[in-house]
Amino acid sequence: MSLLTLPKPDEAILARRDEIVRQLKKLVPDAPLIADQEGRRTYETDALTAYRCMPLAVVLPGSTEEVSRVLRFCHDNKIKVVPRGAGTSLCGGALPLEDAIVLGISRMTRVLGIDETNRCARVEAGITNISITAAAAVHGFFYAPDPSSQLACTLAGNIAMNSGGAHCLKYGVTTNNLLALRVVLMNGEIVDIGGDYLDAPGYDFLGLITGSEGQFGVVTEATVRLLKAPEGARPMLLGFDSPEAAGACVAGIIAAGIIPMAIEFMDRPAIHVCENFAGAGYPLDVEALLIVEVAGSDDEIEILLENLTDIAERYSPRIIRVSRSAEESALIWKGRKAAFGAMGQISDYYCMDGVIPLSRLPEALHRIGAICKAYRFRVANIFHAGDGNLHPLILYNANDRAELERAELCGAEILKLCVELGGCLTGEHGVGIEKRELMRVQFSAADLAQQMRVKTAFDPDWLLNPAKVFPLEGRTRQ
Amino acid sequence: MTGNLRLGFHAPHSSGEIADLLSEAAHAKIPIEVRGRGSKHEVGRLVQTGSVVSTERLTGVSLYEPTELVLSAAAGTPLAEIEGLLAERGQQLAFEPVDLGPVLGGHPGEASIGGVFATNLSGSRRILAGAARDHLLGVHCVNGWGESFKSGGRVMKNVTGYDLCKAVAGSWGTLAVMTEVTMKVLPQPAETRTLLCFGLPDLTAVEAMCLCVGTPFEVSGTVHVQAPLAASLSHPGIAAAGAAVTAIRVESFPSSVRYRISRLKDRLAAYSLSLELDTDQSRVFWEEIRTLRMFAGSDRPLWRISTAPSRAAKLVAIIARTLEIRAVYDWSGGLIWLDTTLTSDAGAVEIRRAIAEFGGHATLIRAERATRASLDVFQPLDLPLASLTTKLKAAFDPAGILNPGRMYPGI
Numbered sequence: 088m089s090l091l092t093l094p095k096p097d098e099a100i101l102a103r104r105d106e107i108v109r110q111l112k113k114l115v116p117d118a119p120l121i122a123d124q125e126g127r128r129t130y131e132t133d134a135l136t137a138y139r140c141m142p143l144a145v146v147l148p149g150s151t152e153e154v155s156r157v158l159r160f161c162h163d164n165k166i167k168v169v170p171r172g173a174g175t176s177l178c179g180g181a182l183p184l185e186d187a188i189v190l191g192i193s194r195m196t197r198v199l200g201i202d203e204t205n206r207c208a209r210v211e212a213g214i215t216n217i218s219i220t221a222a223a224a225v226h227g228f229f230y231a232p233d234p235s236s237q238l239a240c241t242l243a244g245n246i247a248m249n250s251g252g253a254h255c256l257k258y259g260v261t262t263n264n265l266l267a268l269r270v271v272l273m274n275g276e277i278v279d280i281g282g283d284y285l286d287a288p289g290y291d292f293l294g295l296i297t298g299s300e301g302q303f304g305v306v307t308e309a310t311v312r313l314l315k316a317p318e319g320a321r322p323m324l325l326g327f328d329s330p331e332a333a334g335a336c337v338a339g340i341i342a343a344g345i346i347p348m349a350i351e352f353m354d355r356p357a358i359h360v361c362e363n364f365a366g367a368g369y370p371l372d373v374e375a376l377l378i379v380e381v382a383g384s385d386d387e388i389e390i391l392l393e394n395l396t397d398i399a400e401r402y403s404p405r406i407i408r409v410s411r412s413a414e415e416s417a418l419i420w421k422g423r424k425a426a427f428g429a430m431g432q433i434s435d436y437y438c439m440d441g442v443i444p445l446s447r448l449p450e451a452l453h454r455i456g457a458i459c460k461a462y463r464f465r466v467a468n469i470f471h472a473g474d475g476n477l478h479p480l481i482l483y484n485a486n487d488r489a490e491l492e493r494a495e496l497c498g499a500e501i502l503k504l505c506v507e508l509g510g511c512l513t514g515e516h517g518v519g520i521e522k523r524e525l526m527r528v529q530f531s532a533a534d535l536a537q538q539m540r541v542k543t544a545f546d547p548d549w550l551l552n553p554a555k556v557f558p559l560e561g562r563t564r565q
Numbered sequence: 566m567t568g569n570l571r572l573g574f575h576a577p578h579s580s581g582e583i584a585d586l587l588s589e590a591a592h593a594k595i596p597i598e599v600r601g602r603g604s605k606h607e608v609g610r611l612v613q614t615g616s617v618v619s620t621e622r623l624t625g626v627s628l629y630e631p632t633e634l635v636l637s638a639a640a641g642t643p644l645a646e647i648e649g650l651l652a653e654r655g656q657q658l659a660f661e662p663v664d665l666g667p668v669l670g671g672h673p674g675e676a677s678i679g680g681v682f683a684t685n686l687s688g689s690r691r692i693l694a695g696a697a698r699d700h701l702l703g704v705h706c707v708n709g710w711g712e713s714f715k716s717g718g719r720v721m722k723n724v725t726g727y728d729l730c731k732a733v734a735g736s737w738g739t740l741a742v743m744t745e746v747t748m749k750v751l752p753q754p755a756e757t758r759t760l761l762c763f764g765l766p767d768l769t770a771v772e773a774m775c776l777c778v779g780t781p782f783e784v785s786g787t788v789h790v791q792a793p794l795a796a797s798l799s800h801p802g803i804a805a806a807g808a809a810v811t812a813i814r815v816e817s818f819p820s821s822v823r824y825r826i827s828r829l830k831d832r833l834a835a836y837s838l839s840l841e842l843d844t845d846q847s848r849v850f851w852e853e854i855r856t857l858r859m860f861a862g863s864d865r866p867l868w869r870i871s872t873a874p875s876r877a878a879k880l881v882a883i884i885a886r887t888l889e890i891r892a893v894y895d896w897s898g899g900l901i902w903l904d905t906t907l908t909s910d911a912g913a914v915e916i917r918r919a920i921a922e923f924g925g926h927a928t929l930i931r932a933e934r935a936t937r938a939s940l941d942v943f944q945p946l947d948l949p950l951a952s953l954t955t956k957l958k959a960a961f962d963p964a965g966i967l968n969p970g971r972m973y974p975g976i
Contacts, residue, residue, distance in 0.1 A: 295729075299728075512725045
């Protein structure tokens with residue numbers, strides 16, 4: 088365990104473990120229930136692997152009704168519950184607690200219906216992100232949010248964290264692409280919100296629950312918007328001698344009224360690692376690389392790429408390379424999409440997720456470099472440039488406890504910088520356990536109090552995914 | 566400011582003064598009508614309050630970064646001022662806010678930006694660009710305790726803490742008073758064209774609109790106006806046709822628009838395609854849709870119905886069996902505006918009965934005060950949602966002082 092601590096477990100609950108397991112078994116006899124040491128170990132962490140904690144037990148319901156029974160039982164017995172999708176959270180959002188049940192919905196993966204006329208799909212929330220698009224692709228549609236973990240991550244997790252992805256500059260994030268949710272509240276109540284139409288009546292519970300990090304309820308079903316896939320899409324590479332020039336070029340593109348599908352940025356260290364890994368043909372002698380992708384018919388793409396070339400030339404690029412084939416496009420994206428894996432091959436890394444106003448990019452990169460230098464770390468920067476969402480990767484040795492703690496301090500400095508520059512702590516990964524104690528950097532006591540009151544409205548005993556999002560000190564249940 | 570909360574109209578100059586007023590009201594349990602510039606004052610259930618707190622003197626744009634697609638303004642800033650500023654830099658509010666001014670007896674352009682988000686009224690481009698709430702990046706508010714709080718921020722992506730922007734958007738001032746809003750803005754398209762079909766029956770029109778939005782051509786508006794209402798649109802070709810009009814809009818750079826229009830024409834060959842509007846004509850046409858010109862200058866009850874496009878025409882047909890109605894289908898049929906003859910319940914029984922059968926929800930946008938006092942203006946909620954609604958209200962406004970009863974009794 089590193090810098091962050093978990094609350095002291097409730098001894099009374101721990102003492103009742105065997106009995107709780109027996110009761111759960113009786114309650115949902117058809118749902119896998121994992122109580123043995125080895126089985127639970129699979130669930131002791133998520134993608135923030137520095138933190139581990141063995142849960143009381145793990146239950147994997149197969150239906151909304153089963154989820155409701157488990158939650159009602161836990162509610163009545165004051166047992167904490169940590170909801171879990173695929174466990175790909177980078178912020179410890181699915182980290183268990185010793186005195187909590189992990190409720191995983193990864194078995195609930197069915198596509199319940201694809202509606203071409205109303206352009207939506209109704210699915211069980213344990214479905215993986217990519218499987219929604221796979222099911223919709225038969226009809227020529229796709230589901231737009233595309234987080235890097237889309238092969239593994241579940242829609243439920245995407246909803247909990249309001250996940251984004253490389254293409255959200257154009258298509259929005261999870262919250263912009265949902266029409267309906269079936270949610271089980273902590274007391275077991277099943278609530279249906281929205282439908283197969285564009286706006287739900289009354290307060291916007293759809294928007295409020297999305298991004299609530301599993302603290303308001305467990306989402307078991309959802310209706311998502313489907314979009315017709317564009318006729319084609321093609322990226323171009325723009326290499327610059329400085330991050331400043333690359334940043335100015337992004338501003339220039341947007342000022343010209345062009346909103347590409349994606350604008351991705353890599354700095355020199357990231358370019359080198361990705362190129363070594365993927366052989367994508369990235370230039371190695373530039374300080375900053377942009378991947379800009381546009382979509383449409385062949386003619387539309389040609390015109391847009393010409394316009395982008397004209398704009399880019401004003402910022403003295405070292406290289407402009409337009410993809411000329413599907414193979415080349417795939418290769419360009421392969422390098423970017425493999426970035427985190429490629430980086431993982433050369434070093435352990437700690438992935439940040441701060442957001443800054445684009446105009447502060449040069450200053451941000453400069454100061455991130457200085458912070459990492461002061462903490463004696465190398466850093467590689469990869470980010471979604473169109474929306475200012477930075478992913479600095481701090482390279483460190485995970486087996487060295489002292490280094491891990493230093494990396495966390497370094498990361499915290501970077502996130503504080505993002506807030507200072509007018510941005511925020513997290514753009515798409517969530518707060519989880521990781522950024523919990525930094526919330527006061529961005530929010531006043533009154534801001535946090537209002538959020539906590541909303542939490543209490545949904546879950547008065549704070550049993551759902553506790554120990555996350557809010558600093559442990561100063562929690563109020565007004 | 567304590568001691569100043571008398572009966573009457575208050576339009577403070579600062580968010581701090583609003584906080585003081587609300588704190589005092591909460592303490593004394595004095596209900597407050599929350600108002601922006603008052604353009605939608607006559608929508609909703611009647612609010613029984615003696616005091617009004619308006620944001621109309623909280624005005625001004627504090628941040629506009631065109632290259633970052635972001636703008637912040639005090640909540641009382643006129644929408645027209647913001648749209649004017651954006652237009653100077655070739656940008657716009659992509660959700661194309663519906664302007665209820667004309668149908669409520671006022672003029673267009675009188676809304677405040679805070680009111681736009683508080684009512685989450687989104688126009689035709691919602692099918693492509695999202696709703697008002699999707700463009701709200703950050704808010705500063707005062708809650709029912711009189712405490713100032715913020716949520717969100719000024720960057721495009723932000724999942725830090727709960728998204729309270731969504732809670733206050735569309736809450737009609739019942740949860741908090743917005744004092745500043747930060748929104749995403751987008752470039753205006755270089756060119757717009759609109760394809761018009763005349764005389765399509767409702768069911769066929771919805772089918773044609775769904776066909777178009779189901780293409781990769783990023784159709785940014787689909788609307789079908791029934792015959793008697795189409796006559797009030799200003800384009801002479803539409804008036805001359807004397808028939809229902811179905812419109813399909815495409816916006817992009819010029820060659821792209823030409824290409825997409827030609828592809829859409831192929832798809833629409835079977836639907837008696839008759840006319841094509843250029844950029845200027847399109848602007849006028851869609852502005853008339855945005856301001857609901859078809860329903861202006863009348864006191865017939867006006868409903869806004871949200872449903873699935875595939876059921877829209879049947880829903881309207883069922884209602885038309887018992888009520889004399891005129892309808893406009895926006896969002897390919899997903900949003901229906903319809904007016905009906907003056908009756909004691911504005912047709913609520915028939916309309917809500919049809920909604921119960923077909924799914925969706927209906928809001929009574931225009932009706933006499935006596936009518937609004939005696940029926941559910943907003944769609945009544947099922948029990949689990951109604952219970953959550955009560956709890957959420959209490960989490961923002963436990964004394965129930967903010968626009969009490971505007972949306973639902975007791976909320």
